[in-house]
Amino acid sequence: MSTVYINSASCISVQDTLNENILQNLTPESSSNIIKAIEPNYKEFIPPAMIRRMSKTVKMSSVASHYALKEAGIEQPDAIIVGTGMGCSQDSEKFLKNVIDNHEEFLTPTFFIQSTHNTVAGQVALGLQCHAYNFTYVNTSSSLEFSLLDAQLQINDGEAENVLVGSTDEQTNRTMELYCLNNTIKKETDLPVDYLKSTTNGVVWGEGASFFVVGKNKTESTYAKLKNISISNKVELNEVQDFIQNFLTQNNLSAHDIDAVILGFSGDADSNVYYTKAMDVFPDSSLLYYKHLSGEFNTASGFSTFMACHILKEQQIPEIMMINSEKKESVKNILLYNHLAGNDHSLVLLEKA
Incomplete structure (x- = not known):
């Protein structure tokens, strides 16, 4: 598409x-x-x-x-x-x-x-x-x-x-x-x-x-390009990294091309393990989280999409969202990964417009 x-x-x-x-x-x-x-x-x-x-x-x-x-x-x-x-x-x-x-x-x-x-x-x-x-x-x-x-x-x-x-x-x-x-x-x-x-x-x-x-067209107010989306109802813990890698391959990208990853850490010990697994795929990326700012709910990914749009447009990563200390000079590609209680996993790829 x-x-x-x-x-x-x-x-x-x-x-x-x-x-x-x-x-x-x-x-x-x-x-x-x-x-x-x-x-x-x-x-x-x-x-x-x-x-x-x-x-x-x-x-x-x-x-x-x-x-x-x-x-x-x-x-x-x-x-x-x-x-x-x-x-x-x-x-x-x-x-x-x-x-x-x-x-x-x-x-x-x-x-x-x-x-x-x-x-x-x-x-x-x-x-x-x-x-x-x-x-x-x-x-x-x-x-x-x-x-x-x-x-x-x-x-x-x-x-x-x-x-x-x-x-x-x-x-x-x-x-x-x-x-x-x-x-x-x-x-x-x-x-x-x-x-x-x-x-x-x-x-x-x-x-x-x-x-x-x-x-369809870029305008003066454009925040980001919506590149691709992948959704899976069920992903086993040992399949998380393949789920992400396959999505990146579909989009002709490697993990090194992703400048920031926004993960949905919610404070739930059982389901946080999926995000911990995902982090290992991105040793060079800025790792971010957001549910300490929005809370968890069915459409909490709307908040992360909103934040990703602002990060791409303003080229700033808020310290309050950072998990690691990796900070890119410019942010081109952002990957959003979310699920709710281990079900309904989604990946959204946004790119600087």
């Missing part, structure tokens, strides 16, 4: 990523096991009457998509593609609570209608009055990667020139309680978290929304 360009990048996250000087103002979080996104003033973007009816993930996505389109200088995208792991779980919980509280009788359909995973893509399209291709991917931690792959195919097939691609996930009280009960989220006794050398299982859970405009 031919190269496409990431022409804008917008993110709402645990960090203050809507403001300027993002790389200089990153603050790690290790003392809490559930961390919430810093939300903007929604009244500046959404009519008050609509805000009341929107779940958090829809509100975050509406603002993040607004910033992404504005930065790319586009009013109407040729397609809207959104990836989400949990969808509008806030409204799902409200609907299920209504079912229980009302003994399955006299239910209002509003929460049910708004609980579907494709609500986000639909609401963004309604706000823009955009009748183009509209699709939602629900593939746990690979949801954004599938969305980017679809955007690349749309552009390569001549179906679109500019595609709005997003990823979004929100926290809800009941789901967080269940995650604590099944030890998905770290116990408070295991805090603070050492994301790189943790000996305990469980993660710090975050949330956020990241949106990008992927385009």
Whole structure:
């Protein structure tokens, strides 16, 4: 497939990523096991009457998509593609609570209608009055990667020139309680978290929304070239290095050509071993991690893609993200490697535009 360009990048996250000087103002979080996104003033973007009816993930996505389109200088995208792991779980919980509280009788359909995973893509399209291709991917931690792959195919097939691609996930009280009960989220006794050398299982859970405009042509606002994506539902620990090497070979690259590798170390001892294995492939690269800044969630790779875009555009690697001391004078190729609890592995290759 031919190269496409990431022409804008917008993110709402645990960090203050809507403001300027993002790389200089990153603050790690290790003392809490559930961390919430810093939300903007929604009244500046959404009519008050609509805000009341929107779940958090829809509100975050509406603002993040607004910033992404504005930065790319586009009013109407040729397609809207959104990836989400949990969808509008806030409204799902409200609907299920209504079912229980009302003994399955006299239910209002509003929460049910708004609980579907494709609500986000639909609401963004309604706000823009955009009748183009509209699709939602629900593939746990690979949801954004599938969305980017679809955007690349749309552009390569001549179906679109500019595609709005997003990823979004929100926290809800009941789901967080269940995650604590099944030890998905770290116990408070295991805090603070050492994301790189943790000996305990469980993660710090975050949330956020990241949106990008992927385009056929390079523009003044271009951040990076999206070169290639590889996704595998299952990779055994002894296959990790081959998984990465085969991907590099497909793209006519060696490990020495990769200037920086962004790994998804989450503080979960059982699944961190995949990233430790991957590090051995890159003795000369800058090794970076990011989930101490964003938390773990289904579409946390949206945050790493956003950070990679800024690193390529600004040619700066934040000290707070560095695992080793290797620092390149210029950054041309960045490889992103992510999975969730050892499943749904993805590789994304970005290149300086």
